[in-house]
Amino acid sequence: xxxxVLGQFEQLILTAVxxxxxxAYGPKIHEKVIELAxxxxxxxxxxxxxxxxxxxxxxxxxxxxxxxxxxxxxRYYRLRAAGQRALxxxxxxxxxxxxxxxxxxxxxx
Amino acid sequence: xxxxxxxxxxxxxxxxxxxxWLMPRSAAARLEDLKDYNLPALQLAWKAAGTIxxxxxxxxxxxFNFERVLAEASVLxxxxxxTPLLPAVAVVTSAVAVLRLRDAFIYPGEGTPAEATAxxxxxxxxxxxxxxxxxxxxxxxxxxxxxxxxxxxxxILSVSLLxxxxxxxxxxxxxxxxxxxxxxxxxxxxxxxxxxACITLMLSSITAVPVGPVQEFLLGYCPIISFFVALKLQSxxxxxxxxxxxxxxxxxxxxxxxxxxxxNALWQRSDIVLSQCFEIxxxxxxxxxxxxxxxxxxxxxxxxxxWPQVATNFAALLTLAYLWTQIKKLNKxxxxxxxxxLAARREETALG
Numbered sequence: 441x442x443x444x445v446l447g448q449f450e451q452l453i454l455t456a457v458x459x460x461x462x463x464a465y466g467p468k469i470h471e472k473v474i475e476l477a478x479x480x481x482x483x484x485x486x487x488x489x490x491x492x493x494x495x496x497x498x499x500x501x502x503x504x505x506x507x508x509x510x511x512x513x514x515r516y517y518r519l520r521a522a523g524q525r526a527l528x529x530x531x532x533x534x535x536x537x538x539x540x541x542x543x544x545x546x547x548x549x
Numbered sequence: 550x551x552x553x554x555x556x557x558x559x560x561x562x563x564x565x566x567x568x569x570w571l572m573p574r575s576a577a578a579r580l581e582d583l584k585d586y587n588l589p590a591l592q593l594a595w596k597a598a599g600t601i602x603x604x605x606x607x608x609x610x611x612x613f614n615f616e617r618v619l620a621e622a623s624v625l626x627x628x629x630x631x632t633p634l635l636p637a638v639a640v641v642t643s644a645v646a647v648l649r650l651r652d653a654f655i656y657p658g659e660g661t662p663a664e665a666t667a668x669x670x671x672x673x674x675x676x677x678x679x680x681x682x683x684x685x686x687x688x689x690x691x692x693x694x695x696x697x698x699x700x701x702x703x704x705i706l707s708v709s710l711l712x713x714x715x716x717x718x719x720x721x722x723x724x725x726x727x728x729x730x731x732x733x734x735x736x737x738x739x740x741x742x743x744x745x746a747c748i749t750l751m752l753s754s755i756t757a758v759p760v761g762p763v764q765e766f767l768l769g770y771c772p773i774i775s776f777f778v779a780l781k782l783q784s785x786x787x788x789x790x791x792x793x794x795x796x797x798x799x800x801x802x803x804x805x806x807x808x809x810x811x812x813n814a815l816w817q818r819s820d821i822v823l824s825q826c827f828e829i830x831x832x833x834x835x836x837x838x839x840x841x842x843x844x845x846x847x848x849x850x851x852x853x854x855x856w857p858q859v860a861t862n863f864a865a866l867l868t869l870a871y872l873w874t875q876i877k878k879l880n881k882x883x884x885x886x887x888x889x890x891l892a893a894r895r896e897e898t899a900l901g
Contacts, residue, residue, distance in 0.1 A: 512581055
């Protein structure tokens with residue numbers, strides 16, 4: 441089956457959603473991505489990537505409970521099976537790269 | 550750096566008003582997200598700008614519909630027919646471009662009179678703004694005021710009516726369904742082009758290898774009939790692609806029903822012998838004029854056969870046969886995507 445290859449930022453977003461569990465919504469994901477990436481990331485790029493991943497079928501979102509003080513219910517994200525598969529595949533690739541590079545570095549030193 | 554508030558404090562009113570005014574309808578919940586940031590007003594305004602632009606970009610992409618753009622551009626062009634080309638292009642382009650943003654803003658449209666009025670006002674404002682911009686930058690591209698007023702009034706009235714009709718048909722955002730339907734449509738477009746090529750080949754072969762009127766009639770119709778019989782038999786279901794007449798009960802999921810009907814309209818790997826027979830018959834019928842030409846050559850009665858045309862058509866037949874194997878792969882991919890969409894839908898339903 442043809443699998444979608446994830447970019448680095450997409451991996452960050454999916455990992456953030458995965459680690460936040462039930463509490464994955466815009467600002468929390470943004471904060472987690474900054475923590476994981478160890479650099480500043482704009483909220484706009486987080487939203488664009490969340491939307492793209494939703495279009496690809498890696499993420500699903502649904503509204504939570506409406507706030508008591510009025511206004512719209514915020515959207516919570518969760519990983520779908522396709523997203524988990526893609527993320528696992530990305531980690532496998534990264535592990536293989538790490539192993540190969542590690543061996544080469546050991547050989548050189 | 551922790552920028553998220555532990556307690557909710559409403560953002561400044563002016564930021565809230567701007568966000569409400571500029572945020573697409575489908576992303577309105579993101580205003581609640583902004584309330585989480587514990588930041589000074591200017592920094593919060595910067596975050597709001599990022600959120601608004603990202604949401605508009607996403608919904609412009611999601612709401613984009615090529616057929617709608619073509620229809621709107623055509624309807625807007627009619628009242629400007631006969632006017633100088635470049636000014637007319639500037640007017641139509643600006644209106645169509647702004648209407649894309651409007652689509653993003655109101656997705657999914659409801660086709661109400663209020664929406665149609667707003668559509669008309671937005672397109673009129675876009676046209677006026679484009680003329681003002683041209684007045685400042687390139688006055689030679691401006692349209693004559695009388696032509697502009699006449700064209701704008703007729704154009705915006707027709708375009709808002711057209712959009713009201715389109716909005717009534719706008720589906721809700723459902724990425725799985727939309728991906729599957731897109732793949733289904735592109736597969737069927739390619740299949741349709743392939744069928745047209747087969748009909749053209751058959752008609753051309755009949756001319757190259759003249760046969761009797763009865764055979765001509767049969768060869769003209771039978772291949773296509775056998776193709777569709779094979780297609781219908783291998784899906785092993787009754788009913789059409791849309792399944793509009795199927796009963797819908799409280800237990801029926803209309804999207805699942807639609808996707809299943811689309812699935813049945815694709816070419817599947819068939820185990821039904823009769824369907825396989827009709828598929829073979831189709832290719833035999835396509836090849837019949839060539840077999841007939843060779844037979845006549847052996848028989849010594851091939852004086853009226855156009856041999857260069859027969860050779861060209863034979864090459865075309867081989868190409869079409871090869872393309873059929875590729876089209877089957879496309880059908881397989883479309884089936885896989887529909888199956889995935891169905892599985893995702895069932896998973897969502899199970900999760901509630």
